[in-house]
Amino acid sequence: MGKNYYNEMYDAAGSVRPPYSGYAEWLAEMPAERIASKRAEADIAFRRVGITFAVYGEEAGTERLIPFDIVPRIIPANEWRQLHVALCQRVKALNAFLYDIYHGQEILRAGRIPREQVLNNTQFRPEMIGVDVAAGIYAHIAGVDLVRAGEGEFYVLEDNLRVPSGVSYMIEDRKMMMRLFPELFSRHKVAPVQHYPDMLLENLRTVAPPSAADDPTVVLLTPGAYNSAYFEHAFLAQQMGVELVEGRDLFVSEDTVYMRTTRGPQRVDVIYRRLDDDFLDPRAFRPDSMIGVPGLLSAYRAGKVTLANAIGTGVADDKSIYPYVPDMIRFYLGEEPLLRNVPTYMLRKPEDLKYTLDHLPELVVKEVHGAGGYGMLVGPSSSAAQIEDFRQRILAAPEKYIAQPTLALSNCPTFVESGVAPRHLDLRPFVLSGKEIQLVPGGLTRVALREGSLVVNSSQGGGTKDTWVLED
Amino acid sequence: MLSRTADHLYWMSRYTERAENMARLLDVTYQMSLVPKSVAAENQNWGAILALNSLEEPFARGYDAVTAENVLRFMISDANNPASIYSCLRAARENAHAVRGTLTSETWEACNSTWIELRSQNFQQIVSGGIEQFFEWVKLRSSVVRGVTFGTMLxxxxxxxxxxxxxxxxxxxxxxxxxxxxxxxxxxxxxxxxxxxxxxxxxxxxxxxxxxxxxxxxxxxxxxxxxxxxxxxxxxxxxxxxxxxxxxxxxxxxxxxxxxxxxxxxxxxxxxxxxxxxxxxxxxxxxxxxxxxxxxxxxxxxxxxxxxxxx
Known part of the structure; x- marks a missing residue:
């Protein structure tokens, strides 16, 4: 591809960047056998603990390990400070947007976003209009995907405001690194991330409904043990010390949510739900949902229970709304956006469609409602036949797609079969919003293990790395 | 506690215990079979195990005769037999998996690694490794799960x-x-x-x-x-x-x-x-x-x- 990718560890002249100097020195001293045995140890430990994920489309119940790479991704303190401020700004504006479109719709009236883009969006939930949610927060947990294209040059790829996952890997990867290489942590001042579950619990308690008891009951609602992220659901529930419930464990009576316990019904105040809107309540959304709670929407609208994230957040992280986020920041906060958006061509617009079709081999094309790296075209690494195939799909329904220039995603040295080689990566920090906005210093670093690949999703063969934010 | 959680814990424990007791029953039958007696009498002892669990019919669907080897295969490794040691330990692990957040990590890991180890060997490998050793292993794993559970759980x-x-x-x-x-x-x-x-x-x-x-x-x-x-x-x-x-x-x-x-x-x-x-x-x-x-x-x-x- 001939691009000059930013390498996280080495500068253009091939010298080690300062944040990596200690690590590079240590790695150079390490005998290859020790590295190999440590990598094997990590693999066994992850399998024994059962940190696996299920892969859709493969035989039911297939569990795979997400490959873990032992070279950390290191972020210096000053860079993190900037990211922290920038992420808070973005999530604050997104929550303001969600409040607005379900109340006064000022941003639509001001003409900053075309009305039909919001109101006709399948992720817009009319049921939420006029509903007052606790503290006015909709996206309590946001997993913002960032990529770096150069020094200090971060782009947001996606905002992920529905049920973002991966935070358990952030914590488990750190635990694994500390177990395998304790000496590295005495050499570096790495900011801790293990308190994330405490921060999350505290955050969820601050958004309990006003009618809740002083000590609100928080639960985590999972689709069940066969969900791809079940490990994470169980992990977070355990770490927070809250019940891990399935839809059948809950019921609604007189607009109050209860869980069935061995001592009879117990009231539930806050539900950290890890299933999509569509499945939450068969009476309100998909009637065939077996994993939801009948009557939940009604209890929610009555203000008797808090859902985190709220119903209807998908309209703000939709790829067709994404291009307007910088405008939201200007509109609601009166500030200039600190994080960049990737330029986005919306194929419902004839001029964008024409440009895209003329430049397919250079572009990344995504489904507006797609997620998980399924159903996308990465022009530069696709064959002529694949591009032609995608062209037909676009022509059939252009409004379903957006296109973006191929970003020069930064890369980082990574252990692969042929040895250590650079692989592309992204970063997903987790931003928590309640009475205030908080995040632990770090996030999930995902790495594309195939040479040249820009797709980091675990369902597409991506791996993870421990993410170090260095303290001053 | 959630009723469903209690249900999983209860059945995790029942299936672990059931696998252990099945190993005990098969073990004693095997030991008794080592004392010389007629083939018919011996096969009758193996048949009694099937009768005890009302498994004659499912057994007959997959096997032609009640012999020591067939019954052992059926009761140890047959995934289609819900009472086999294989099925019991799988069910124990599945129940544990559903409530892993309620278990200590030690208990979950003990249960999970029992299952992983069992899954890695087929019936032939179990026989060639020594069937008595296998029964000892099942009993030992059950003891490990029990010990870790009582030793670590609140x-x-x-x-x-x-x-x-x-x-x-x-x-x-x-x-x-x-x-x-x-x-x-x-x-x-x-x-x-x-x-x-x-x-x-x-x-x-x-x-x-x-x-x-x-x-x-x-x-x-x-x-x-x-x-x-x-x-x-x-x-x-x-x-x-x-x-x-x-x-x-x-x-x-x-x-x-x-x-x-x-x-x-x-x-x-x-x-x-x-x-x-x-x-x-x-x-x-x-x-x-x-x-x-x-x-x-x-x-x-x-x-x-x-x-x-x-x-």
């Missing part, structure tokens, strides 16, 4: 449901082993040297051989074996010890609707507590044990209704 409701599942299953299984083996051993009627080995094998299968020696300091007689496994309060796998444990755990778990189940358990325990072996033998072992298993079944139903059911 002594709260979750642990009570784990205990309850184990005790219900164990009481039922001790009664079953005794019923099928006592029946086979007594029906021969003659007293000879082989009997000693048979009774010794039965005692060993419930880890009671040394206990017997210690308690009775005398030759092995069928009556004492029955007394030991049914009535001794200090024998951990006896019916007495199991029912006593059930009564205690139910008292700790007591809720607004569990009085009837507690009453059933209390009555069953009282019956065993005040029973005499002579009376039991006069009534007939098989009858007494069958009645006991029915009571255990009813208590199990009561537990399901009072604590675990999704209303």
């Amino acid at each position: 002594q709260d409701e979750a642990l009570h449901f784990i205990r309850l599942g184990g005790l219900i299953e164990r009481g039922d299984n001790t009664a079953r082993i005794l019923d099928v083996k006592y029946h086979v051993l007594r029906s021969k009627g003659d007293e000879n040297a082989t009997d000693f080995y048979q009774w010794a094998a039965l005692l060993r299968s419930v880890s009671a051989f040394e206990v017997y020696r210690k308690v009775y300091r005398d030759i092995i007689t069928p009556e004492r074996v029955a007394e030991l496994l049914m009535l001794r309060p200090d024998m951990p796998r006896s019916l007495h010890a199991c029912t006593k444990g059930i009564v205690r755990v139910l008292r700790a778990l007591s809720n607004h609707q569990s009085a009837e189940t507690e009453r059933l358990a209390g009555m069953l325990h009282a019956q065993i507590h005040y029973a005499r072996i002579d009376d039991i033998l006069r009534q007939g072992m098989h009858e007494v044990l069958t009645e006991f298993m029915n009571h255990i079944f009813n208590i199990g139903e009561g537990i399901n209704r009072d604590f675990l059911a999704q209303l």
Whole structure:
């Protein structure tokens, strides 16, 4: 591809960047056998603990390990400070947007976003209009995907405001690194991330409904043990010390949510739900949902229970709304956006469609409602036949797609079969919003293990790395 | 605690215990088969295992004859047989998986690694590794899971449901082993040297051989074996010890609707507590044990209704 990718560890002249100097020195001293045995140890430990994920489309119940790479991704303190401020700004504006479109719709009236883009969006939930949610927060947990294209040059790829996952890997990867290489942590001042579950619990308690008891009951609602992220659901529930419930464990009576316990019904105040809107309540959304709670929407609208994230957040992280986020920041906060958006061509617009079709081999094309790296075209690494195939799909329904220039995603040295080689990566920090906005210093670093690949999703063969934010 | 969580904990424990007891039953049958006897008589012993679990039909669908190898294969490795050790340990692991957040990581890891290890070997490998070693391994893994559970888990409701599942299953299984083996051993009627080995094998299968020696300091007689496994309060796998444990755990778990189940358990325990072996033998072992298993079944139903059911 001939691009000059930013390498996280080495500068253009091939010298080690300062944040990596200690690590590079240590790695150079390490005998290859020790590295190999440590990598094997990590693999066994992850399998024994059962940190696996299920892969859709493969035989039911297939569990795979997400490959873990032992070279950390290191972020210096000053860079993190900037990211922290920038992420808070973005999530604050997104929550303001969600409040607005379900109340006064000022941003639509001001003409900053075309009305039909919001109101006709399948992720817009009319049921939420006029509903007052606790503290006015909709996206309590946001997993913002960032990529770096150069020094200090971060782009947001996606905002992920529905049920973002991966935070358990952030914590488990750190635990694994500390177990395998304790000496590295005495050499570096790495900011801790293990308190994330405490921060999350505290955050969820601050958004309990006003009618809740002083000590609100928080639960985590999972689709069940066969969900791809079940490990994470169980992990977070355990770490927070809250019940891990399935839809059948809950019921609604007189607009109050209860869980069935061995001592009879117990009231539930806050539900950290890890299933999509569509499945939450068969009476309100998909009637065939077996994993939801009948009557939940009604209890929610009555203000008797808090859902985190709220119903209807998908309209703000939709790829067709994404291009307007910088405008939201200007509109609601009166500030200039600190994080960049990737330029986005919306194929419902004839001029964008024409440009895209003329430049397919250079572009990344995504489904507006797609997620998980399924159903996308990465022009530069696709064959002529694949591009032609995608062209037909676009022509059939252009409004379903957006296109973006191929970003020069930064890369980082990574252990692969042929040895250590650079692989592309992204970063997903987790931003928590309640009475205030908080995040632990770090996030999930995902790495594309195939040479040249820009797709980091675990369902597409991506791996993870421990993410170090260095303290001053 | 969530009713569903309690249900998973209870069944995790029952399936672990069931796998262990199946290993014990197969082990004693295997040991007994090593003493010379006719092929027909031996196959009858293996057939009794199928009858005990009402598995004759499913067995006949997959196997042409009741032989030691077929029954062992069916009861150890056959994934289609819900009572096989393979199926029990898989079910135990699946139940544990569903509530892994409630278990300590040690308990979950013990349960998960048992399953991973079992899955990695097929029946041929088990046989070539030595079938007795395999039974030892199943018993050992069960002990490990139990030990780690009691050694690491908070002594709260979750642990009570784990205990309850184990005790219900164990009481039922001790009664079953005794019923099928006592029946086979007594029906021969003659007293000879082989009997000693048979009774010794039965005692060993419930880890009671040394206990017997210690308690009775005398030759092995069928009556004492029955007394030991049914009535001794200090024998951990006896019916007495199991029912006593059930009564205690139910008292700790007591809720607004569990009085009837507690009453059933209390009555069953009282019956065993005040029973005499002579009376039991006069009534007939098989009858007494069958009645006991029915009571255990009813208590199990009561537990399901009072604590675990999704209303």
